[in-house]
Amino acid sequence: MNSLMRRVIPRFGSLSIRTRLLIANVGLLLIGFLALTLVAGSQNALAARADYEQRLLNEVELIRQGLLTLIPMDNPQAVDSDAINALIAEYEAYLNGTIRLYGLNERENSPPRGGFRDSPEMETAIRDEVVVVERIDDQGRRALFTASPLWSGGREGSSLLIVQVSVPLENLQALIWRRWLTLLLIFAGVLSVTLIAALWVARSIIRPLYRLRDSAIRLSHGDLAYRVSDLGSDEIGAVGTAFNEMAAQVQGMLEEQRAFASNTSHELRTPLTTIRLRSEALRYDESLDAATSRQYIAEIDDEIKRLGSLVEDLTLLSRFEAGRAELGQDEIDLVRLAETLNYQQRPHAAERGVTLELVAPDTIIPIRGSLNHLQIVFRNLLDNAIKYTPSGGCITWTIQPEVNGVRSVIHDTGSGISPANLPRVFERFFRADKARTRDVPGTGLGLSLVKTIVDAYGGTVTITSPGVQQGTTVAVVFPAAPSPRSAAG
Helix, strand or coil: CHHHHHHHHHHHHCCCHHHHHHHHHHHHHHHHHHHHHHHHHHHHHHHHHHHHHHHHHHHHHHHHHHHHHHCCCCCCCCCCHHHHHHHHHHHHHHHCCEEEEECCCCCCCCCHHHCHHHCHHHHHHHCCCCCEEEEECCCCCEEEEEEEEEEECCCCCCEEEEEEEEEEHHHHHHHHHHHHHHHHHHHHHHHHHHHHHHHHHHHHHHHHHHHHHHHHHHHHCCCCCCCCCCCCCCHHHHHHHHHHHHHHHHHHHHHHHHHHHHHHHHHHHHHHHHHHHHHHHHHHCCCCCHHHHHHHHHHHHHHHHHHHHHHHHHHHHHHHHCCCCCCCCEEEEHHHHHHHHHHHHHHHHHHCCCEEEEECCCCCCEEEECHHHHHHHHHHHHHHHHHCCCCCCEEEEEEEECCCEEEEEEEECCCCCCCCCHHHCCCCCCCCCHHHCCCCCCCCCHHHHHHHHHHHCCCEEEEECCCCCCCEEEEEEEEECCCHHHHHC
8 A cells, every 4th residue: 555655656646637626526526425425315115115115104095085085884794895896906006016805705815924914014903003014025125114004894893904004124225225226316416517627727836837837938938028917816826926026126136237247347347447548558659758658647546446346336235235245233433433524525625615514403413324335325425425516515514413313414515416317326336427527536436325325224314406506405214223221231
């Protein structure tokens, strides 16, 4: 048995889901309906026998009443034998059985085996009772017998007549088989309807799965724009929705990777081209004077710094996105950090004719993080504000504590951002003013790096601008570090 199960189970597992669903559902329903049919059939057979026996009792009573109308109670000898025989023949045809009358003329119709008491139904009839007995008849067949007494001349009279009715057991068996046939027909009908319903259910389940499979194949072949539709609102529909969302994310990731690779190659190609042109001129052009050579060397140095900054930003971005960046847990005073960065950026701002202002409380405002990461965030924001604010403009950095964090707002009176470009400001290498891309230094990764770091620490960063030439406002909210008292508690 175990070896048979080991052979059958793998074969069953290799079947299609539709076939397994049909086998499981139809098999269980077949077993259940078959068991129910057997139980109902056995109960039906018992009920049919009881009904049939009760019918015999009713019929023998009707025969008795009919015979009593033909037998004079005061003179039993004055009997119309033809009328009695006609009545008996009519009932025999109706019952498909045999009717005998004992005691009327014992010389012609004597009881079998020498007397009334040789059979249970006859002995019971003598006691004025009626029963149904199953036994062998004169022809050797199994039959049902019953008998009823007829008193002539009154209950205290001397004459006793007994009417005996016997029907072959085949009559009852034929009735039972007809009922069994009815049950089997009902069973076959229900099983057919169940099979059709199981096929429909299996199809309704399998067809969406096939569509999901075809969609996955198309997706694997590069058709990222394909989406599966009309899967319904059930669990499979939920899987289809999740599949479409996954496909959209994969498509977005691949498109972002293509754009990232294209932008990265462009950002790398431009400084490398500049470096190569200047280095070739320094190497082969003997007509260069000392001032031009120093200028070319300075340009090469600037481009190398730009490349180094680009590589550092890309490395840090990849580490954060891969989840490999180690988040700092140091308690840092944001006000002191702002004062330091403001002091460091003031010469750069003064060189461009821009004023820096810091509005912060005198108290310590602690936040949890890495000093290097926080410096990258706010240095990039200040550097962007300075680069895009014309001479005579002003940059205001406001720090204020909130219930669940610390808000830093950097507002400038610079070139601003158009509403169409606001949703894309955090994209890598995105520049709102592409015409000034080479005039404004930077890698185009600053804001993307800022958002990645702030999100990693559970903070939020938003950028708003009324429009072009109307300034820009950047709001950064960091979770506040717990106070020593609350942390100890």
